[in-house]
Structure formats: structure tokens, C-alpha cells
Amino acid sequence: MGKTATFERGIHPRYHKDLTAGKSIAKAKLPQRIVVPVSQHIGAPAKPEVGIGDEVKRGQVIGSATGFVCSPVHSSISGKVTAIADFPTAAGKMVQSIVIESDGKDEAVDFKENPDYMNLGADDIKAIIKDAGIVGMGGAAFPTNVKLSPPKEKTIDTVIINGAECEPYLTADHRLMVERPKEVVEGLKIIMKSLGVNEGHIGIEENKPDAIEAMKSAVAGESNIEVRPLEIKYPQGAEKMLIKAIKGREVPIKGLPMDVGVVVQNVGTALAVYEAVRYGKPLIERVVTITGTGIKEPANMMVRIGTLMSDVVEQCGGLVEGAVKVISGGPMMGFAQWTLDVPVVKGTSGILVLAEDEYVSSDDYSACIRCGSCIDVCPMGLNPSMLSILSEKGFFEEAKEYNLFDCFECGSCAYVCPAKRPMVQFIRLAKSQVKP
Amino acid sequence: MATEAKAHELIVSVSPHVRGKETVGRIMWTVNLSLLPAFIMSVYYFGPLAAYVTGLCILSAVLTEHIYQVSLNKKTTIGDGSAFLTGLLLGLNLPASVPFYIPIVGSFIAIVITKLLFGGLGYNIFNPALIGRAFLLISFPRLMTIWLKPTAQFVSLDAKTTATPLGILKEGGLDQLMQVFGDKADLYMSLLVGNRAGSLGETSVIALLIGAALLLYRGYITWHIPFSFLATVGVMAWALGGDSGFFTGDPLIHLLSGGLILGAFFMATDYVTCPSIRKGQIVFGIGCGLITMLIRLKGGFPEGVMFAILLMNCFAPLIDRGVKSKMFGAIKEQKK
Numbered sequence: 001m002g003k004t005a006t007f008e009r010g011i012h013p014r015y016h017k018d019l020t021a022g023k024s025i026a027k028a029k030l031p032q033r034i035v036v037p038v039s040q041h042i043g044a045p046a047k048p049e050v051g052i053g054d055e056v057k058r059g060q061v062i063g064s065a066t067g068f069v070c071s072p073v074h075s076s077i078s079g080k081v082t083a084i085a086d087f088p089t090a091a092g093k094m095v096q097s098i099v100i101e102s103d104g105k106d107e108a109v110d111f112k113e114n115p116d117y118m119n120l121g122a123d124d125i126k127a128i129i130k131d132a133g134i135v136g137m138g139g140a141a142f143p144t145n146v147k148l149s150p151p152k153e154k155t156i157d158t159v160i161i162n163g164a165e166c167e168p169y170l171t172a173d174h175r176l177m178v179e180r181p182k183e184v185v186e187g188l189k190i191i192m193k194s195l196g197v198n199e200g201h202i203g204i205e206e207n208k209p210d211a212i213e214a215m216k217s218a219v220a221g222e223s224n225i226e227v228r229p230l231e232i233k234y235p236q237g238a239e240k241m242l243i244k245a246i247k248g249r250e251v252p253i254k255g256l257p258m259d260v261g262v263v264v265q266n267v268g269t270a271l272a273v274y275e276a277v278r279y280g281k282p283l284i285e286r287v288v289t290i291t292g293t294g295i296k297e298p299a300n301m302m303v304r305i306g307t308l309m310s311d312v313v314e315q316c317g318g319l320v321e322g323a324v325k326v327i328s329g330g331p332m333m334g335f336a337q338w339t340l341d342v343p344v345v346k347g348t349s350g351i352l353v354l355a356e357d358e359y360v361s362s363d364d365y366s367a368c369i370r371c372g373s374c375i376d377v378c379p380m381g382l383n384p385s386m387l388s389i390l391s392e393k394g395f396f397e398e399a400k401e402y403n404l405f406d407c408f409e410c411g412s413c414a415y416v417c418p419a420k421r422p423m424v425q426f427i428r429l430a431k432s433q434v435k436p
Numbered sequence: 437m438a439t440e441a442k443a444h445e446l447i448v449s450v451s452p453h454v455r456g457k458e459t460v461g462r463i464m465w466t467v468n469l470s471l472l473p474a475f476i477m478s479v480y481y482f483g484p485l486a487a488y489v490t491g492l493c494i495l496s497a498v499l500t501e502h503i504y505q506v507s508l509n510k511k512t513t514i515g516d517g518s519a520f521l522t523g524l525l526l527g528l529n530l531p532a533s534v535p536f537y538i539p540i541v542g543s544f545i546a547i548v549i550t551k552l553l554f555g556g557l558g559y560n561i562f563n564p565a566l567i568g569r570a571f572l573l574i575s576f577p578r579l580m581t582i583w584l585k586p587t588a589q590f591v592s593l594d595a596k597t598t599a600t601p602l603g604i605l606k607e608g609g610l611d612q613l614m615q616v617f618g619d620k621a622d623l624y625m626s627l628l629v630g631n632r633a634g635s636l637g638e639t640s641v642i643a644l645l646i647g648a649a650l651l652l653y654r655g656y657i658t659w660h661i662p663f664s665f666l667a668t669v670g671v672m673a674w675a676l677g678g679d680s681g682f683f684t685g686d687p688l689i690h691l692l693s694g695g696l697i698l699g700a701f702f703m704a705t706d707y708v709t710c711p712s713i714r715k716g717q718i719v720f721g722i723g724c725g726l727i728t729m730l731i732r733l734k735g736g737f738p739e740g741v742m743f744a745i746l747l748m749n750c751f752a753p754l755i756d757r758g759v760k761s762k763m764f765g766a767i768k769e770q771k772k
Contacts, residue, residue, distance in 0.1 A: 251764075255765060324447050325447050325453060326446055331453040331454040334453065366460060366516075369460055369558045370708050370710075371707040375761060380764045416458060
């Protein structure tokens with residue numbers, strides 16, 4: 001194999017993927033109760049379409065989209081609506097959520113199958129994707145149909161499926177590519193069709209050789225789709241870095257992938273697109289990696305959207321003694337949780353539990369010694385050292401001059417910092433104090 | 437809502453939730469370790485006096501920092517190895533023959549005046565050990581320029597003194613230097629192994645390069661500053677250092693003598709006082725080289741490394757401002 005594609009700078013954290021990389025996706029138990037936030041995506045919240053006491057079925061719309069950048073939400077079980085109120089979510093905010101108690105029957109609404117899906121028009125595909133409530137499942141949860149509807153002046157020529165999964169510990173996308181490669185490729189083909197694009201790539205980090213193999217055999221015969229092994233480096237799966245690695249194009253400062261003619265979709269999203277377009281199935285479940293040394297039996301699980309993390313963790317044997325931190329997502333960009341009573345949502349790629357020995361405190365950080373390590377690793381070419389110093393001293397406007405808002409908070413700077421400075425925290429603080 | 441997990445107290449903090457292994461202490465103690473070969477060679481050539489002077493510097497630097505911080509109710513930071521390093525570097529920058537108060541005064545200037553009063557490690561503008569040495573050189577010019585002959589035997593205070601190679605070069609020119617050391621090969625060999633007069637730690641180039649190799653291998657320093665520093669000195673020495681016109685100088689003599697190797701690899705690369713952007717570090721290194729050679733060839737002192745680094749320390753923040761690294765996506769046109 002020749003030189004693998006990658007971007008400049010970045011870091012090599014310890015990956016810990018062996019905890020779950022070999023474990024097939026197990027079906028999580030039917031939850032007794034689900035809590036479905038009406039806002040699981042970037043954009044306007046959905047509007048509840050059910051009232052307390054209503055009977056709902058699996059796949060039924062319970063919150064409808066209120067605008068273009070919005071996504072409907074569906075019930076993932078059958079049962080009765082028992083509450084509509086604000087509940088905590090993994091992102092730390094209180095969000096209006098619809099609580100449904102299961103009737104144990106798991107009855108579904110009729111899903112509209114379409115075996116002839118490859119002959120659908122672009123607009124039909126986008127409409128199905130929107131109605132299915134599909135959002136980016138890599139974590140950002142941006143409504144997929146919006147990404148597939150670029151303004152007319154932007155010509156899109158390439159679709160990239162993001163199978164980098166560069167966050168340590170997570171293996172959800174990895175398992176999907178190993179177990180359901182054909183469906184992921186079909187999803188990619190549907191996405192390409194909806195954009196009128198003839199070039200597709202699937203980028204996978206080289207630490208997933210079985211996924212690369214599986215995807216390669218799945219694309220055999222598809223002359224316009226290529227599987228691209230990527231160097232193992234964080235944050236390889238960040239959209240901009242992935243496009244640089246695969247197409248050699250740099251998304252301009254303040255720009256979007258569409259500015260360089262590329263649309264990137266996550267592996268899980270591609271599968272959800274296929275299931276929606278082919279089987280009429282809305283986005284009501286997703287693969288979650290439950291992992292870390294703080295969990296008794298790490299696993300990859302297909303979990304219904306709205307299932308509480310506490311339910312999922314219980315099915316994995318619960319927490320070990322001395323588990324100190326629960327993270328929604330990966331260790332580099334995920335959110336630490338204060339309670340396990342938050343629901344798995346469309347963007348939840350992992351539940352990571354760290355035991356004491358893995359936990360690093362940022363409490364006693366010291367002054368920046370200006371070693372420059374953070375500058376050497378910042379994938380955006382920023383000066384995190386200066387940003388952190390300016391923010392620490394309250395010079396937020398000055399931080400802006402150091403391109404504060406081009407930071408996407410990947411955390412590489414904090415990872416390498418020998419003074420253990422909470423770099424991302426400083427940067428978020430500055431961002432909250434000035435206007436972009 | 438379920439209350440299954442209430443038994444656990446969960447810690448909430450901002451991402452990332454995992455960190456690399458590097459710490460300030462690990463870096464500083466590794467730099468200390470990398471100076472061990474140079475220290476051993478200094479003891480070999482200058483005897484127990486070398487260990488006494490260096491040890492006293494380290495002891496007074498560490499104690500000064502500890503006493504200062506404890507008496508001001510601050511957390512003591514002597515564990516991070518940086519005070520130890522300042523003492524060690526100061527010691528390696530002194531002649532073997534200095535009286536006991538020289539290390540103590542130097543350490544006080546380095547630790548308190550140069551570092552702690554500016555806010556401690558990370559906030560100092562100048563390299564602490566070099567300010568300590570500069571202060572001593574200016575305040576005690578006589579004591580700071582008595583150079584003992586390296587004998588590889590026990591040396592007492594009434595041992596024979598001599599001049600450093602750069603001192604001879606300044607006073608008597610290349611011819612006299614040749615008379616002292618024999619032919620060029622002998623001279624180079626003496627400079628490489630350290631069999632010459634000079635500050636304790638600067639004489640053995642080989643020992644210093646072993647330590648530098650460790651730092652480069654570990655990634656604690658990069659080539660940028662040492663290479664640009666040395667290259668500038670070499671070119672300047674070749675171009676302007678000759679007796680018979682331009683481009684007749686001997687770059688090797690200048691590269692191997694004085695405190696250049698010690699300065700270029702261990703002092704100019706001090707994180708806090710050099711630019712943090714790699715491109716800026718090249719500018720910094722070139723500046724150090726130019727000033728060093730300006731002093732060596734035209735100035736009143738035979739050696740200019742110390743003043744060169746200190747002067748460039750002033751410019752480090754300015755250089756960092758001037759050479760912003762290229763941002764991702766900062767391109768006007770690109771192929772599509």
C-alpha cells in the first residue's frame with residue numbers, strides 16, 4: 001500500500017478501540033420508557049404533534065419540522081405519551097422532550113417500502129430523508145436534507161462517506177462498515193443521486209483493516225466509488241481534514257465543504273438514508289459504542305432513540321467501582337455527563353465511561369510555557385497557546401484577532417499541552433464573550 | 437426517572453477527557469538529564485571544583501525558589517525541575533575558579549529577579565540562567581574571566597590559568613591560537629572533547645551533542661533554532677572571520693569554540709524565551725547568530741553567545757506576532 005491520505009499536523013492519541021472493535025452490534029432491549037427531545041439537531045426545534053395520554057406507534061411522527069433547517073422526531077417504541085416537559089440532555093441543556101411509556105408490543109406504523117428506489121428523483125429523495133428525521137450521525141447532527149440542498153451557485157462534484165472514526169474508543173461506524181457494508185454503499189449511491197454527483201469516496205482510517213476490506217468488496221463493480229485508507233491520526237474525521245486528505249482541497253476560512261464542491265456524510269447517516277429511502281424507516285435507532293474501563297461489559301449496541309443512558313449502561317453490566325466520568329461521544333470532543341438519566345439521541349455515537357486511572361484532572365494546570373506543541377498539532381493552523389493566554393487574561397477581542405472562531409474545538413492542543421491547560425475551555429470562554 | 441446511577445459521583449469537565457503523557461516536569465527533568473554528559477566532562481577536566489560550583493548553583497537556585505514561594509504563601513514549584521535546570525545551566529556557564537558567593541548571587545538574580553518577579557515559569561522575558569551570568573560578568577568581570585587549564589586531574593585554586601580559545605583568537609589572532617594548540621586537527625580535537633579553557637559545561641562539544649541528540653529525539657527541541665543559529669555563525673565566520681580577506685575564515689573554529697553549542701541547543705531553545713512558531717524560530721536563530729558573530733569579530737568581548745541570546749529574547753514576542761503560521765484554508769485560489 002502506498003502513502004495513505006491525510007492532512008497536516010494533528011495528534012496520535014491512544015485509541016483503545018480494541019475494547020469493542022471485535023464485538024458485533026447487539027440489539028438493545030426494548031426500553032420501558034423513552035425520552036425524545038424535540039431538538040436533537042442543529043436548527044429550530046420540532047413542534048410536538050402528540051398530547052399527554054395519546055397512543056403512539058413505532059415510527060410515528062411525534063414532533064414535526066417547523067422550518068427548512070429542522071428535523072422531525074419519531075417515536076421509537078409503541079406506547080402512551082406520559083409527559084411533555086423539559087428534560088436534561090447530553091449536551092447539557094434542558095430541552096422540551098416527549099416521554100413515552102412502552103406498552104411492550106412494539107407495534108410499528110406502516111413503512112412505505114420502495115424496491116425501485118434508485119429511480120427516485122432528487123427532490124423525492126430529499127423529501128424522504130427530511131421526513132425520516134435524518135441528521136448527521138457523526139455528532140454534529142446537522143439536518144441531512146439541508147446538506148443535500150446546496151445553493152444553486154455551488155456545484156457539488158464529490159460525496160465522501162466519513163468512516164474515519166478518529167475519536168478514540170468509538171467503534172460504531174467501524175462495526176457498521178464490517179457488518180452492513182452493502183447498505184452503506186447503497187446509502188452513498190442514493191446521496192450521490194440526490195446531488196447529481198458521479199464521484200464517491202469512502203474514507204477509513206487504517207486501524208480498521210476489516211472495515212476497509214468489507215467496504216472494498218462492497219464497492220466492487222462500482223467504478224465511480226473508491227475506498228480510501230487514511231492515516232491513523234486525530235482529527236482525521238473532521239470534515240475539513242477529511243476533504244483535504246481525500247481530495248487535496250482546503251475548505252476556505254469561514255467556508256463550508258460545499259465551497260469546494262464536496263458533501264461529507266457519516267457512515268451511520270448513509271445507512272439511515274438507505275433504510276429510509278428503501279424501506280421507509282425513519283431514524284429511530286442508531287449504533288452506540290458503550291465502552292471505557294469504567295463499564296463492565298463494553299459493547300456496540302443498536303439503541304432506540306430516546307433510550308436513557310442508564311438503561312443502556314445497565315445492559316452492559318453497569319459501571320465499575322471507581323467510574324468517575326461518563327461521556328456522551330468520544331473522549332476528545334464528547335460531553336461529560338452529570339447524570340445517566342439523559343436519552344440517547346440521533347447524534348450519540350458513544351457512551352464512554354472512564355475509570356479513575358484514565359481520568360486526568362485539569363484542576364492544577366500551570367502557566368503556558370510557550371513550548372509550541374499546540375501550534376505544531378493544531379489542524380487549523382491556529383496559535384492555541386496565544387488564544388488560551390489571551391482568554392485567561394480576559395483579552396477576548398484580541399483573541400478574535402488570533403482567529404478564535406476558526407477553532408472547531410477538536411482538543412488536540414489540550415491533549416498535548418504539558419502544562420495541562422484547559423485549552424478548549426479557555427477558547428469556549430472567549431467565544432462566549434465576543435461576537436464572531 | 438431512573439436513579440440507578442446515583443451512587444456514583446460523576447465529574448463534569450470540558451473536553452478533551454484524555455490527555456497526553458507530557459508534563460512540564462517530564463520535559464525539564466529530561467533536559468537536566470541531557471546535560472549530564474557535559475557535566476561529567478566538566479568534572480573530568482576541571483576536577484571536584486566543577487562539581488562544587490555547579491552543585492552550589494543548583495542548590496542555591498532550588499532553595500531560592502522554594503524560600504521565595506513558601507514565604508509568599510505560594511505553591512512551591514521546585515518539583516517541576518525548572519529551578520534545578522536554571523541552576524545547572526548557570527553552573528555550566530561559570531569558570532571553575534569562582535568563589536562561593538558567585539553561584540549564590542547568580543542564582544538569586546536568575547531565579548528571583550529574572551523569573552519569579554515576572555510571574556514565574558512561563559512569564560519571564562529573559563533566559564534566567566543567562567541573565568544571572570550576564571549580571572555576574574558585568575559585576576565581577578575579573579573573577580568571571582579567570583580560566584583554569586583543563587588538566588583532567590585535581591585542580592586547586594592556585595592551578596595554572598590560561599585564556600580561552602576565543603580569547604586567544606581575539607588577542608593574538610589565528611597564528612597564536614595555532615601555536616597553543618599545534619595544528620588544526622589538534623585544535624579541532626581539543627575543542628570537540630573539551631580539552632580547553634572555558635566555562636565548565638561549554639567545553640566538550642561531543643558531550644553537549646549527545647545531550648542535544650536526546651532532546652531532538654524526544655522532540656523537546658527542534659532543529660529550527662540550533663540549525664539556523666549555527667549556520668549563521670558558520671557563514672559569518674567563513675565570510676568575515678578570515679585574516680586574508682572575505683571568505684577565508686575558518687567556520688569550524690567558531691562553531692566549536694566558546695559557548696555556542698551549549699547556547700544554541702540548550703539556552704536559545706528555552707521555550708519561554710524563544711518564539712513558539714517554528715518559522716519565527718528560524719528568524720530568532722539567525723538573529724542570535726548575527727549578534728554572536730558581530731560581538732566575536734567586532735565587539736569588546738571575545739564571546740557573544742550570551743548577549744546574542746538575551747538580545748534576541750527581547751524580540752521573541754515580536755517575532756511571534758510577525759510570522760503567523762499559515763492557517764488551514766488560507767488560500768486565494770486553488771485547483772478544483
